[in-house]
Amino acid sequence: MDQIAFRIGSFAIHWYGILAAAGFLAGLWTASRRAARSPLPRQAIADLGPWLILGTLAGARVWFVVAYWREEFSGQPLWQIFNVRAGGLVFYGGLAGAALTTLAFARLRRLPLWELADALAPSIALGHAFGRVGCFIHGCCYGTPTTLPWAVHYHDALNGAGVGLHPTQLYEAILLLALYAALAWQYPQKRFAGQTFSFYLLGYATLRFAVEIFRGDYGAQHFGGLKPGQAFSVVAFAAGLWLFAARSRAATAPPPPRARPNRHPAHRGVATTHAARRLPARALPRRVARPSPTPHPRRRGARGRRRRQTHPHAPRR
Numbered sequence: 001m002d003q004i005a006f007r008i009g010s011f012a013i014h015w016y017g018i019l020a021a022a023g024f025l026a027g028l029w030t031a032s033r034r035a036a037r038s039p040l041p042r043q044a045i046a047d048l049g050p051w052l053i054l055g056t057l058a059g060a061r062v063w064f065v066v067a068y069w070r071e072e073f074s075g076q077p078l079w080q081i082f083n084v085r086a087g088g089l090v091f092y093g094g095l096a097g098a099a100l101t102t103l104a105f106a107r108l109r110r111l112p113l114w115e116l117a118d119a120l121a122p123s124i125a126l127g128h129a130f131g132r133v134g135c136f137i138h139g140c141c142y143g144t145p146t147t148l149p150w151a152v153h154y155h156d157a158l159n160g161a162g163v164g165l166h167p168t169q170l171y172e173a174i175l176l177l178a179l180y181a182a183l184a185w186q187y188p189q190k191r192f193a194g195q196t197f198s199f200y201l202l203g204y205a206t207l208r209f210a211v212e213i214f215r216g217d218y219g220a221q222h223f224g225g226l227k228p229g230q231a232f233s234v235v236a237f238a239a240g241l242w243l244f245a246a247r248s249r250a251a252t253a254p255p256p257p258r259a260r261p262n263r264h265p266a267h268r269g270v271a272t273t274h275a276a277r278r279l280p281a282r283a284l285p286r287r288v289a290r291p292s293p294t295p296h297p298r299r300r301g302a303r304g305r306r307r308r309q310t311h312p313h314a315p316r317r
Contacts, residue, residue, distance in 0.1 A: 003015060003016070003137060003138055003139070005018055014138070015134060015137040015138065016134040016135070016137065016138040017084070017134075018134070019130045019131060019133050019134035019137070020089075020130065020131050020134055022130050023126070023127035023128065023129070023130030023131050023134075024049075024053055024056075024127055026123075026126055026127060026130060027120075027123035027124065027126050027127030028045060028046075028049045028052075028123065030122065030123045030126060030184075031045045031119050031120050031122075031123040032045040032046060034119045034122070034123070034184075034187060035116075035119040037188070038115055038118070038119055039112060039115055040111060040112070040115055040116060040119060041111075044109070044111060044116065045119065045120075047105075047109075048101075048102065048105050048116075051101050051105060052098055052101055052102065052105075054101070055097040055098050055100060055101030055102075056094040056095075056097050056098045056101075057084065057089070057094070057097075058097050059093040059094050059095070059096045059097020059098065059100070060089035060090050060091065060093045060094030060097065061081070061082075061084055061088065061089060061093070062093060062097075063090040063092065063093020063094075063096070064088045064089055064090045064093065065081055065088075067090060067228075068088075072088070089131075091128065091131070092229075092232045092236075095124075098124075102116060102117065102120070112193060114193035114194035114197065114247065115193050117194065117196075117197040118187060118190060118193060118194065118195065118196040118197050119187075120197075121183055121187075121196045121197040121199070121200040122180050122183035122184045122187060122196070122200070123180075124200065125176045125177075125179045125180040125183060125200065125203075125204065126176070126177070126180040128176050129172075129173045129174075129176035129177050129180065132169045132170070132172045132173035132176065133169070133170075133173050135169040136152075136167060136169035136170055136173070139154050140217065141168060141169050141215065141217060142154065142165050142166075142167075142168065142169070142215075142216060142217050143165045143166025143167065143168035143171075143214040143215055143216050144165065144166055144214055144215070144216035145163050145164060145165055145166075145216070146164055146165065146166050146214075147164055148164070148166070150167065151164030151165060151166070151167075152164065152165050152166075152167045153165070165216065166214040166216070168211055168214050168215050168216075171211050171214065172207065172208070172211045175207040175210075175211065176204075176207070179200070179203045179204060179207065182199075182203065183196055183199060183200055183203070186199060191248075191251065192247050192248060192250070192251035193247065193251075194243055194244075194246075194247035195244065195247065195248070197243065198240045198241075198243040198244035198247065199240070199244075200240075201236050201237065201239055201240030201243065202237060202240035202241070202244070204233075204236065205233040205234070205236040205237035205240060206233075206237065208229055208230075208232075208233045208236075209229075209230050209233040209234070209237075211229075212227045212229040212230045212233070215227060215229065
């Protein structure tokens, strides 16, 4: 299959870019529908969408440029760094860029961060599945040689020049669709904020570690005997475990003590906590007694005269 979908004059539109854009749109649309059933405002995902796209592309491209500088960009014009139409994005870099963008957006808008992450988590898997199909058409992220009936044969010399390869892009796309279905089913049943996102980290780290066994495009890049994707999967899995434990502990923690009115007769009406109520009375704020109103002297004199006149033993003047 040709990597170029169509041309507008001399401007080529690649399938990779089309499927990446379709993944962003599908992910944002499903996330907005999910956010409507959450404590988030209805326009939260729509407002986050443009910034999320920019943050994801920037993080994915920066990661790719740093990781493949010698192979792809050494000796090339600098404008090639910004040429993302023909591929060259790393998912973990995009995930890091999207996480930073979401964190900044939640802080500025004062939104619950983990509710926002839960609404986005299933959609990340869905959009990533579209991107992996784009990788399959583009010919990147290919697998090791195999003789299986479903082996893929690329005609590009960089991809084996006709040698049968594992279609690892399709392996991951199918597993990502399954992960999306599982997370979309789990989201309405979550018990605390952050649970769905922690399940996403655990699930994706597991499937990515398994798919990386059949990846053949890394060459000699290894970290302690693990391929780069496997090493980052270990980190993501550990982060998912930590997030699940921390958020579940926060959800089951007792609420802080609420202020209650002080029943001390000298300090009635002063709101204090349990700790403050155990303090001695002299440590509590004192109430300032209001002076009682003094009756008018004429009124007192008139009242006294009436009492003396009506009393049977009152002396006569």
